[in-house]
Each structure stands twice: as C-alpha cells, then as structure tokens.
Amino acid sequence: MERKKIYNSLKNIISEKRIVFDESLLEKYYSDESGNRFSFPLLVCHPENEEEIVELIKFSNKEKIPVIPRGRGTGLSGGAIPLYPSIIISTELMDKIIEVDRENFMVTTQPGIITGDLKREVESLELFYPPDPASLDSCSIGGNVAENSGGPSAVKYGTTKDYVKGLKIVTPIGEILKFGGKVRKDATGYNMKDIFIGSEGTLGFITEITFSLLPLPKYSIDLLLAFERIDEASNAVVKIIHSGVFPQTIEFMEKRALEAAKNFLGNQMASQKGEAQLLLRIDGYDREIVDKSIEKIDFISSKLRCVDILVAEDKNFQEKIWKARRSLHDAMVMMSVKREREDVVVPINSLSELIKNLHLLEEKYKIPIITFGHAGDGNVHINILKLKEDDKNFEKNIENVLSEIMEISVKLGGKLSGEHGIGIYKRKYMKLVFSEKEIEIQRNIKKLLDPDNIFNPDKIFL
Ligand SMILES: Cc1cc2nc3c(=O)[nH]c(=O)nc-3n(C[C@H](O)[C@H](O)[C@H](O)COP(=O)(O)OP(=O)(O)OC[C@H]3O[C@@H](n4cnc5c(N)ncnc54)[C@H](O)[C@@H]3O)c2cc1C
Known part of the structure; x- marks a missing residue:
C-alpha cells in the first residue's frame, strides 16, 4: 500500500x-x-x-x-x-500518571511518561520507585518494561520487573489483555505478565502499567573505595554482600575508565588512585543501621589492599564522587571515533575472571577495551573503541571481539545482556544461551500472539 x-x-x-x-x-x-x-x-x-x-x-x-x-x-x-x-x-503523548495509591503503595501509569518524572512525582509523596537506568531523564517507563531495564540500584532493589504488578496490553492482533493488578502476591494461573516484561516490543503494546512502590529511604551515604588490584575490588564486592550489608549500588571502574574520566573532567576527579574503584551507596530508614553498614565496609576494605576511602554524606561531595562514573559515557565518546558497547552479565564472583579475559582479548586483537558498570550485579559495560578514523584493525576484528565476549560471558555462567536487550544486534548469539527446543518454545509464543509476524518482526530471534 x-x-x-x-x-x-x-x-x-x-x-x-x-x-x-x-x-x-x-x-x-x-x-x-x-x-x-x-x-x-x-x-x-x-x-x-x-x-x-x-x-x-x-x-x-x-x-x-x-x-x-x-x-x-x-x-x-x-x-x-x-x-x-x-x-x-x-507513546510520547501517553505520558500521564493514572493513579497514585498511597495506601497500597502502588502507582498506575500510561507507558509514555519519562522514568525520571515518574520517580520525582512519587518521591514528592515520600514514595520510592527504585529502578534507575542511567537514561532515566530521557527514556519512557513503557520502554523500561519492554526492555526490563535496570540501573545501579539493582543490587539492592532489583530491576523493572520486580516492581511491575499489573499490565494492560494490546496484542499484535488488536485484542486487549490484562494481567496482574494491585496485588503483591499472585498465584492465579500462569505468570503471564512476566512474559511481556523484557519482550522488547515483540509480543504486544503495553498501554498501562501498575508498579509497586516503597517508602522513600531517609538516609543515603556514598563511599568511594580504591583498590590496588582489580581482583581485590571484585573480592570486596562478594565480601560486602556476604557481610549482610546491602548497598543500593556497587559501581565498578577500572583504571583505564578512570583515566578516560580524568581526561574528560580535568582536575574534578575525587580520587584517581588504584587499579580499580568501587562506588557504593548505602541507604536506609534507620541512621544507626546505615552507620553500622559503613563500619562493616570500612573493616572489609582494611583487610584488602584498599588505597583510598572517601565517605560522602552531603549532596555536593556526593555529586563530586559520582562525577567520574557519570562522565564515562561522554568520556568514551570523546576519546573514540567509533565504539561498540556490550552489557553482558556474569555471576558476581566471575567478575574479575571476565575482566582478565577482556584484557587478554585486548592484547590479542590490539583494540582498546574499557570496562565499567554495575559490579554489584555482575553487569559490566564493555566499551570497544576505535580511536582513529583510519584504524583498519578495528573493522577487521570487531566481529571476532564481540563473538568472543559473548562466548566468554556464557562460559562464565553469564548471559548476553543484563539490561539493554537482544534487539537486532545480538540475535545471532542466542544459540549460545538456548537449545533449539528453548528457542522453538519462545518462537511459538510469538507465533501464537502474532500469527502474521507483523508486530516488530524479526527482533530477538534470527
Ligand atoms: C546514555 C544511555 C544510558 C543508558 N543507560 C541504561 C541503563 O543504565 N540501564 C538500562 O537498562 N538501559 C539503559 N539505556 C538503554 C535505554 O535507555 C533503555 O533500554 C530504555 O528502557 C529504553 O526506553 P525508551 O523509552 O527509550 O524505549 P525505545 O528505545 O523507544 O524502545 C525500546 C524497546 O521497547 C519497545 N517499547 C517501547 N515502548 C513500548 C510499549 N509501550 N509497549 C511495547 N513495547 C514498547 C520498543 O519496541 C523497543 O523494542 C541507556 C541508554 C542510553 C542512550
């Protein structure tokens, strides 16, 4: 037509x-x-x-x-x-909050609202919607559900799926479905709403979402820990979580990322020390518990080769110690003419093994690979950089580098994506994770809902 x-x-x-x-x-x-x-x-x-x-x-x-x-x-x-x-x-025009239900700690919204606007709106009522993708001031909440997005706070609070309690969906043939509701438990039939979460816009159009909320934490303290060795930083992650402390975030930056941030920020870095740094946020409703958590982290770090600890309670200092982490996207853009970004996820105790393997890949293919990301949940952002326009080596080897990264991640018990999804670019690696039968079952779900394959066709699976 x-x-x-x-x-x-x-x-x-x-x-x-x-x-x-x-x-x-x-x-x-x-x-x-x-x-x-x-x-x-x-x-x-x-x-x-x-x-x-x-x-x-x-x-x-x-x-x-x-x-x-x-x-x-x-x-x-x-x-x-x-x-x-x-x-x-x-969904740009479908950006209204339908209802904030304070008694049940639930919010029901249209899909097009910007995630940060939803967070701020409920925070003004002393309520908390935890998921915090770095893009929160530009992405929509419906996109977050479709991608099952997460952010630094996933360590303690989980990702978008942990808050979706109800969904309204228009199917690929135009029928309206409703799953879940304002309930915190639901053992009624198959857990259908979860099939749509993270379905990347291939199974239906999300038109209404009900999220559960929490009371807004009263206290929030940040720590920056610098370690002499990368494996000690990742060791610290496991030890801190085992100690019973549950930081809201545990972000990781290796030395190369810190150097990139320094080149971008100049002398605005809070600390440049160590082979790797961790950035932690401890939050809570009880000041005494927050203080005890910080003491425990201090003790754990003192047993490892931690070369710098900064504690930030006031907003300005907190901003300063987060600045390096927040600048990394722009720093990567500034230092390269092209980059590929990967967001594989591995079990948290495999983090240092993953980074060791990435360094070997870097040597093998002579392409800079810089890592940073959400250490607390094993989700690392891997930046593979082309530094110069005439660098033929990058184009020649990038496909091999990407395939090897996926293979390494899966071998370590990890997955292809922690938060960005499969979409178009990772379809060819799905066979590393799923058997033929497992792929067939997923394809059949798509076929059942979208018999003519017209709804966002050919995404996720090749
Ligand atoms: C600088 C930057 C930082 C980022 N940081 C993070 C991060 O920390 N964590 C993270 O998880 N992601 C991150 N992202 C990725 C991105 O922001 C998320 O995937 C986000 O959820 C996409 O939302 P969107 O509204 O832009 O969706 P779009 O890009 O418009 O769409 C994404 C997918 O969702 C589908 N979709 C959108 N709305 C609906 C709907 N109503 N119904 C059904 N399907 C729908 C689309 O078809 C598509 O498949 C980042 C991106 C950038 C550029």
Whole structure:
C-alpha cells in the first residue's frame, strides 16, 4: 500500500495532527541510540489512548504492514528501529500518571511518561520507585518494561520487573489483555505478565502499567573505595554482600575508565588512585543501621589492599564522587571515533575472571577495551573503541571481539545482556544461551500472539 494511501486511511483512526507524514520529520524515527538504520518508517502515529492503539494495530494487521511500538528511542539494541517499511506507534503523548495509591503503595501509569518524572512525582509523596537506568531523564517507563531495564540500584532493589504488578496490553492482533493488578502476591494461573516484561516490543503494546512502590529511604551515604588490584575490588564486592550489608549500588571502574574520566573532567576527579574503584551507596530508614553498614565496609576494605576511602554524606561531595562514573559515557565518546558497547552479565564472583579475559582479548586483537558498570550485579559495560578514523584493525576484528565476549560471558555462567536487550544486534548469539527446543518454545509464543509476524518482526530471534 502506498504511503499516501496509508496516511489517508489512518486519518480515520487518529487526528491527522498526530500523524507524522513529512519525510524530514521522520528522520529521528529511523533509529534509536544505537544509531544504525535499516529501513524507513512509513509514518509515525502519536495515539492518545488505548482505543486508538487497538484500531491502529487492527489496520496494520488487515493490510499486513509491520508495526513498531516506540517509547523515547533511547534503546541501545535496536528494538525500536524498523527493519522493514513500518508504521511506528509512539507513546510520547501517553505520558500521564493514572493513579497514585498511597495506601497500597502502588502507582498506575500510561507507558509514555519519562522514568525520571515518574520517580520525582512519587518521591514528592515520600514514595520510592527504585529502578534507575542511567537514561532515566530521557527514556519512557513503557520502554523500561519492554526492555526490563535496570540501573545501579539493582543490587539492592532489583530491576523493572520486580516492581511491575499489573499490565494492560494490546496484542499484535488488536485484542486487549490484562494481567496482574494491585496485588503483591499472585498465584492465579500462569505468570503471564512476566512474559511481556523484557519482550522488547515483540509480543504486544503495553498501554498501562501498575508498579509497586516503597517508602522513600531517609538516609543515603556514598563511599568511594580504591583498590590496588582489580581482583581485590571484585573480592570486596562478594565480601560486602556476604557481610549482610546491602548497598543500593556497587559501581565498578577500572583504571583505564578512570583515566578516560580524568581526561574528560580535568582536575574534578575525587580520587584517581588504584587499579580499580568501587562506588557504593548505602541507604536506609534507620541512621544507626546505615552507620553500622559503613563500619562493616570500612573493616572489609582494611583487610584488602584498599588505597583510598572517601565517605560522602552531603549532596555536593556526593555529586563530586559520582562525577567520574557519570562522565564515562561522554568520556568514551570523546576519546573514540567509533565504539561498540556490550552489557553482558556474569555471576558476581566471575567478575574479575571476565575482566582478565577482556584484557587478554585486548592484547590479542590490539583494540582498546574499557570496562565499567554495575559490579554489584555482575553487569559490566564493555566499551570497544576505535580511536582513529583510519584504524583498519578495528573493522577487521570487531566481529571476532564481540563473538568472543559473548562466548566468554556464557562460559562464565553469564548471559548476553543484563539490561539493554537482544534487539537486532545480538540475535545471532542466542544459540549460545538456548537449545533449539528453548528457542522453538519462545518462537511459538510469538507465533501464537502474532500469527502474521507483523508486530516488530524479526527482533530477538534470527
Ligand atoms: C546514555 C544511555 C544510558 C543508558 N543507560 C541504561 C541503563 O543504565 N540501564 C538500562 O537498562 N538501559 C539503559 N539505556 C538503554 C535505554 O535507555 C533503555 O533500554 C530504555 O528502557 C529504553 O526506553 P525508551 O523509552 O527509550 O524505549 P525505545 O528505545 O523507544 O524502545 C525500546 C524497546 O521497547 C519497545 N517499547 C517501547 N515502548 C513500548 C510499549 N509501550 N509497549 C511495547 N513495547 C514498547 C520498543 O519496541 C523497543 O523494542 C541507556 C541508554 C542510553 C542512550
């Protein structure tokens, strides 16, 4: 069907003001933050409610035109990128909180709200929605559910899936389903809502989400620990968790990441010491327990070769010690002409083994590999850098480097992605993790919901 004809048909479903047809305005919908393009969006629809989504999806089904749900386009695995000429359905206008239920500690929301806005809104009521992806001020909560996003606080508080209690979904053929609700326990039938969490926009359009909340912690203290050796930093992670202290975050930066941050920040670094640093946040409702946790961490660190400890309680100093970690994305961009980012996850006691193997890969292929990330949950961000435009070695070897990283992670008992998802780029590695049968079962679930394969087709599985 011609683009103009599609446009004319869709005008019967939603106001033409909310359909993007002009090719120059479609630019930003070609890709997500991974930056690659594959095909073009036919047009973009901005529905305001679930009924419009149902009709848009029914139309796509009738005409067999691929349809792609899109939040704010910050994804890193290509989930929102059209692989074929497609209709994009954006949630940008569906950004309202439907209800904050203070008695039940629940919030129900539309999918398009920016995650940080939702967090701030509930915090103003002394309530806490813990998941904190680094992109929280630009991504949507629906995108977070579709990717099962997490952030530094996953060590203590878990990821998005741990808070989703209810979901409303429009299926790929335009039916409305509702799973879960405002209950903290639910043993009624299959745990269906979890199939949609992390399904990367391939099984249905999430139109409403109910999240559980916590009371807002009163105290929050940060620690920066610098270690003489990388394995001692990862040893410390295991020992701290075993001691019964549950930090909200345990972030890891190896020396090369610290050097990159220093080049970016100049003399604004709180500490440059050590082969590796850990950044911890201890939070809680009881000051005495928070103080005792800090004493325990201090004791554990003193038994290892910890060369610097900084404790930050006031906001300014906290900002200062987090600055290096927060600057790493920009620091990597500044020092390279191109980079590949991986977010494999391994059991926490395999972290130093993973990093050792990455250093060997770096030597083998002569490509800089810099790691940092969420040490407390074994999810490491691996940055493979191309430093110069004319560096042919990078292009020649990058595919081998990526494959070896996936193999190493799986061998260590890990997985391909901790938070960014499979999308387009990691489909070819799924066989490392799943047997033929395990893949077939997942494909059959997709087929059952999307018999004509028009809903975000060919993502996750090749
Ligand atoms: C600088 C930076 C830092 C980041 N840090 C983190 C981090 O710390 N942790 C982390 O987990 N991720 C991180 N990300 C990745 C990204 O922000 C998350 O994956 C986020 O959840 C994507 O949300 P979005 O609204 O931008 O979704 P999009 O990119 O628009 O879409 C992502 C996927 O979700 C699907 N989708 C979106 N909305 C819906 C819906 N309503 N129904 C069904 N499917 C839907 C899309 O089809 C697509 O497959 C980071 C990204 C950047 C650029």
